[in-house]
Amino acid sequence: MKTWVILGATSAIARAFIRQEADTGAGFLLCGRDQNDMLVTAADARHRGAAAAEVCAIDMRDADSFAPVLARLQTISGTICCAVFVGSMPEQSEIDADPGLIPGVVIDSFTGPAQFLTALAPLMEEREAGEIVGVSSVAGDRGRLGNYVYGAAKAGFSTYLSGLRNRLGRKGIHVMTVKPGPVDTAMTWGSQLPFMATPDAVAKDIIAGLKSQRNTVYTKRLWLLVMTIIRLIPEPIFKKLSI
Amino acid sequence: MRWKTNTYSGWGRALTASGQLARPERQSQVTPTAPAIGNRRSYGDAALNSGGRAMDMTRLDRILEFDTRTGDIHVEAGCTIGDLARVLPTRGWLPRVMPGTGFATVGGCIAMDVHGKNHHHAGSFGGHVREITLLTPDGPRVIAPDDTSIWRATIGGLGQTGVIASARLSLMAVPGRTMKVHERRAENFDEHIAMLDASQATFCVGWVDAAATGASLGRGIVEEAETSGAEAKHRTKTRTIPFDAPGFALSAPMVRMFNTLYYRRVPADGQFVIRPIEDFFFPLDRVHDWNRLYGKTGFHQFQCVVPTNERYALRGMLGAIAEAGAASPLAVLKRMGPAESGHLSFAKEGFTLAVDFPNRGATPELIAHLIAQTIEANGRVYLAKDSLSTAAQARAMYTHLPEWAATVNDIDPERRLETDLTRRLALRTAI
Ligand SMILES: Cc1cc2nc3c(=O)[nH]c(=O)nc-3n(C[C@H](O)[C@H](O)[C@H](O)COP(=O)(O)OP(=O)(O)OC[C@H]3O[C@@H](n4cnc5c(N)ncnc54)[C@H](O)[C@@H]3O)c2cc1C
Numbered sequence: 001m002k003t004w005v006i007l008g009a010t011s012a013i014a015r016a017f018i019r020q021e022a023d024t025g026a027g028f029l030l031c032g033r034d035q036n037d038m039l040v041t042a043a044d045a046r047h048r049g050a051a052a053a054e055v056c057a058i059d060m061r062d063a064d065s066f067a068p069v070l071a072r073l074q075t076i077s078g079t080i081c082c083a084v085f086v087g088s089m090p091e092q093s094e095i096d097a098d099p100g101l102i103p104g105v106v107i108d109s110f111t112g113p114a115q116f117l118t119a120l121a122p123l124m125e126e127r128e129a130g131e132i133v134g135v136s137s138v139a140g141d142r143g144r145l146g147n148y149v150y151g152a153a154k155a156g157f158s159t160y161l162s163g164l165r166n167r168l169g170r171k172g173i174h175v176m177t178v179k180p181g182p183v184d185t186a187m188t189w190g191s192q193l194p195f196m197a198t199p200d201a202v203a204k205d206i207i208a209g210l211k212s213q214r215n216t217v218y219t220k221r222l223w224l225l226v227m228t229i230i231r232l233i234p235e236p237i238f239k240k241l242s243i
Numbered sequence: 244m245r246w247k248t249n250t251y252s253g254w255g256r257a258l259t260a261s262g263q264l265a266r267p268e269r270q271s272q273v274t275p276t277a278p279a280i281g282n283r284r285s286y287g288d289a290a291l292n293s294g295g296r297a298m299d300m301t302r303l304d305r306i307l308e309f310d311t312r313t314g315d316i317h318v319e320a321g322c323t324i325g326d327l328a329r330v331l332p333t334r335g336w337l338p339r340v341m342p343g344t345g346f347a348t349v350g351g352c353i354a355m356d357v358h359g360k361n362h363h364h365a366g367s368f369g370g371h372v373r374e375i376t377l378l379t380p381d382g383p384r385v386i387a388p389d390d391t392s393i394w395r396a397t398i399g400g401l402g403q404t405g406v407i408a409s410a411r412l413s414l415m416a417v418p419g420r421t422m423k424v425h426e427r428r429a430e431n432f433d434e435h436i437a438m439l440d441a442s443q444a445t446f447c448v449g450w451v452d453a454a455a456t457g458a459s460l461g462r463g464i465v466e467e468a469e470t471s472g473a474e475a476k477h478r479t480k481t482r483t484i485p486f487d488a489p490g491f492a493l494s495a496p497m498v499r500m501f502n503t504l505y506y507r508r509v510p511a512d513g514q515f516v517i518r519p520i521e522d523f524f525f526p527l528d529r530v531h532d533w534n535r536l537y538g539k540t541g542f543h544q545f546q547c548v549v550p551t552n553e554r555y556a557l558r559g560m561l562g563a564i565a566e567a568g569a570a571s572p573l574a575v576l577k578r579m580g581p582a583e584s585g586h587l588s589f590a591k592e593g594f595t596l597a598v599d600f601p602n603r604g605a606t607p608e609l610i611a612h613l614i615a616q617t618i619e620a621n622g623r624v625y626l627a628k629d630s631l632s633t634a635a636q637a638r639a640m641y642t643h644l645p646e647w648a649a650t651v652n653d654i655d656p657e658r659r660l661e662t663d664l665t666r667r668l669a670l671r672t673a674i
Pocket residue numbers: 254278279280281282283284285286289290300320321341342343344346347348349350351352354355356357358359360401402403405406407408527627662
């Protein structure tokens with residue numbers, strides 16, 4: 001049996017993913033900070049076909065909270081898979097006013113999940129099976145005026161995932177990087193952003209990407225084109241743009 | 244939780260509001276300080292709050308408890324009927340009452356006490372709700388049918404007693420994911436009514452060709468159906484209307500042509516077909532954003548119910564509609580059974596007629612005429628569809644309004660839950 005460890009199970013994108021995977025009869029270990037909300041999501045997953053769904057407290061900013069999760073996973077047989085949805089994006093203007101926010105953003109979006117995945121890797125290698133989904137962002141593809149600290153953290157996470165893919169691929173474990181453009185969640189509520197995707201559509205793209213063993217998935221697909229162009233703009237020009 | 248300022252509208256797009264919206268992503272963020280709204284499938288202004296705030300409940304859509312042996316389910320209020328109709332049949336169950344769109348949320352179905360194609364047997368949605376977790380401005384409460392006054396003010400109560408957080412529903416057992424449908428032509432109004440009257444089927448609805456005149460006035464197709472486990476041939480693909488259609492799309496000649504083709508689609512001696520549950524109950528959901536077909540100015544739906552002995556009033560209305568050449572292809576005739584679960588519930592025993600009209604020229608006048616005829620026939624119009632009734636007319640149609648208003652004003656004395664609809668019809672004010 002397949003068990004998904006979900007980091008950031010309260011995220012709207014995570015909930016959409018859990019719901020769609022529940023339908024296939026997978027098991028879940030939902031991890032995050034809001035236990036009450038995760039208990040509701042766990043019940044929903046079970047009623048929609050999940051073989052099992054448990055919750056476990058975890059805080060990316062408290063590495064001590066990782067151990068109980070990893071210990072629980074040792075006792076779950078079968079294939080362990082992990083999907084990472086944690087991340088935080090304060091307004092860039094708030095960060096500019098208070099640079100002390102930067103370490104938190106980096107922990108939530110990059111070093112926290114990287115530390116967790118690195119600790120989980122041996123267990124997955126031992127079982128020589130499994131999948132890892134890391135939700136990064138198009139914001140990590142190039143540093144931009146509007147959110148470059150969040151973007152830097154996501155760039156770090158994307159690079160980490162590509163290295164992890166390199167390592168775990170040898171043991172038959174597939175690591176997939178997901179780069180969403182704007183998604184209609186709490187994070188973007190109230191901002192006017194182009195080509196907004198729904199959490200359901202993103203979850204669908206993630207599942208389709210896993211099926212065809214993609215390494216990197218842009219969702220919506222259009223963002224692959226947009227980001228390719230944005231990456232190609234020469235720096236002397238790019239630095240003057242506000243896109 | 245952030246509030247954003249937005250301009251938004253009901254499904255008919257003829258009325259709009261500008262105000263602040265929030266969309267809680269978890270129960271702990273919900274507070275009864277503003278009216279809750281669902282997927283805004285109400286046509287008029289029920290889900291609008293101009294200049295104020297409204298709380299979009301659609302992200303709270305999880306199944307909390309589900310007993311597959313008894314068919315009792317506890318769901319968050321933002322859960323849609325379509326989602327339940329997709330997930331539950333493989334486990335042997337289906338919501339007992341489903342409106343014509345799967346996008347309606349459980350909260351919206353309770354607050355409008357919606358009816359389905361089985362009203363003559365099953366009554367309305369509220370009759371199958373066993374318990375509601377209600378966040379009133381006074382604090383959270385779990386209410387049941389025995390809590391008579393607040394229950395009757397909540398079922399069909401337009402969200403004015405508080406935010407519905409979750410509800411327990413009794414489901415109906417089904418053998419599978421399909422419907423066995425019998426379609427027959429009805430050649431004119433009298434035959435149409437007689438067929439609806441005589442039907443013994445669990446689900447029964449009539450499509451009316453509202454453009455037909457003379458001897459064909461009121462003709463249409465009667466659909467009778469039972470739940471089934473048989474395989475359907477295919478599931479129709481969904482499509483999206485990407486832009487506002489130009490005005491001629493639903494002009495009178497186009498509608499006449501479409502309706503005639505649609506009528507002839509069913510052979511003269513009828514036919515049996517197997518349809519997926521969603522295709523039978525939510526035929527229009529296959530075309531996303533179909534309300535854009537009516538162009539920028541939007542459209543109205545007129546829906547009334549008249550008592551059985553006044554059913555011929557509907558023939559008069561159909562005559563006026565056909566003469567005006569104003570109808571769209573969407574027109575429905577249904578029999579309704581007894582049962583009134585809430586003070587402001589729409590359904591009552593008799594026949595209901597629903598017709599869509601593009602919002603142009605003389606449409607408001609025509610609808611005003613139809614509302615007057617409804618009142619004359621001792622009937623009422625459905626507040627989920629209404630944009631044109633007056634406060635005085637609401638009082639004539641909804642005779643339990645005073646009891647409802649007293650309960651609601653007691654629970655929400657600061658009137659934080661009022662909407663454009665309750666203000667337009669002064670529902671909470673003694674006049
Ligand atoms: C194509 C189509 C077909 C339809 N067919 C039918 C039909 O066959 N039978 C029928 O009865 N109706 C029908 N309707 C109408 C529709 O079912 C109702 O308008 C229903 O209320 C829509 O649900 P919603 O979730 O979109 O609610 P909204 O339209 O967003 O809100 C409706 C009311 O419910 C209140 N409300 C919503 N959620 C909550 C909550 N959580 N707590 C408290 N109050 C809340 C709102 O304040 C508002 O007063 C149809 C509509 C369409 C568009």
